[in-house]
Amino acid sequence: xxNVEQHPSTLSVQEGDSAVIKxxxxxxxxxxxxxYKQELGKRPQLIIDIRSNVGEKKDQRIAVTLNxxxxxxxxxxxxxxxxxxAVYFCAAKDDKIIFGKGTRLHILP
Amino acid sequence: xxxxTQTPRYLIKTRGQQVTLSCSPISGHRSVSWYxxxxxxxxxxxxxxxxxxxxxxxxxxxxxxxxxxxxxxxxMNVSTLELGDSALYLCASSLxxxxxxxxFGPGTRLxxx
Numbered sequence: 001x002x003n004v005e006q007h008p009s010t011l012s013v014q015e016g017d018s019a020v021i022k023x024x025x026x027x028x029x030x031x032x033x034x035x036y037k038q039e040l041g042k043r044p045q046l047i048i049d050i051r052s053n054v055g056e057k058k059d060q061r062i063a064v065t066l067n068x069x070x071x072x073x074x075x076x077x078x079x080x081x082x083x084x085x086a087v088y089f090c091a092a093k094d095d096k097i098i099f100g101k102g103t104r105l106h107i108l109p
Numbered sequence: 110x111x112x113x114t115q116t117p118r119y120l121i122k123t124r125g126q127q128v129t130l131s132c133s134p135i136s137g138h139r140s141v142s143w144y145x146x147x148x149x150x151x152x153x154x155x156x157x158x159x160x161x162x163x164x165x166x167x168x169x170x171x172x173x174x175x176x177x178x179x180x181x182x183x184x185m186n187v188s189t190l191e192l193g194d195s196a197l198y199l200c201a202s203s204l205x206x207x208x209x210x211x212x213f214g215p216g217t218r219l220x221x222x
Contacts, residue, residue, distance in 0.1 A: 032208050034208070034210060036210075042215075043199065043213040043214060043215050043216060044152070044199070044201075044210075044213045045213070046210065046211055046212070049208070089151070089152055091152075091210070093208065093209070095165050096154055096165050096166075096167055097142075097154045097209055097210060098154070099151055099152040099153070099154075100151075101151045102151055102152075
């Protein structure tokens with residue numbers, strides 16, 4: 001069945017450095033790729049998304065890139081801050097939305 | 110504008126019982142989708158409703174069902190509860206024309222004993 005693989009499962013980054021989280025998907029019909037941030041004990045929050053007809057999208061310190069040929073997409077966070085510490089989920093959607101298992105991002109002081 | 114709300118926030122049931130969870134979307138949002146979140150399986154899509162019609166369904170058994178009312182409020186029902194149904198159940202709402210999962214509610218924490 002359809003699958004979304006997310007790596008790494010845990011990532012520790014020095015404050016101010018960049019963080020990159022990568023996802024691959026199996027369903028070539030997927031056309032929508034959102035990213036969510038979930039802080040401990042809180043609800044998921046959509047932080048950025050990209051459609052299959054776009055290769056890259058940026059919103060302040062956050063960017064997402066998509067390679068449809070290779071079926072992978074990545075989240076890039078620059079100039080990381082303590083409030084970026086959270087679990088990040090990628091997802092891919094054709095008719096159904098499939099989530100990756102999440103990446104726990106730690107920002108080290 | 111009020112966010113997505115879910116009731117109840119916490120629920121304890123025993124195996125074999127059934128449960129109904131409620132989700133009220135943001136005003137004007139007509140799409141409501143439901144998700145199960147567990148430590149082992151992560152986030153999984155249950156189903157999506159739009160204008161009272163189920164638009165998509167995830168890979169869950171028939172014990173999981175839902176519906177949407179004319180005011181866009183949605184309920185999901187789980188019958189014959191199993192221990193493995195213990196999870197955080199989240200709903201999300203979206204405006205017409207938006208993709209699913211735009212704004213999440215706080216979730217209902219279901220514990221099955």
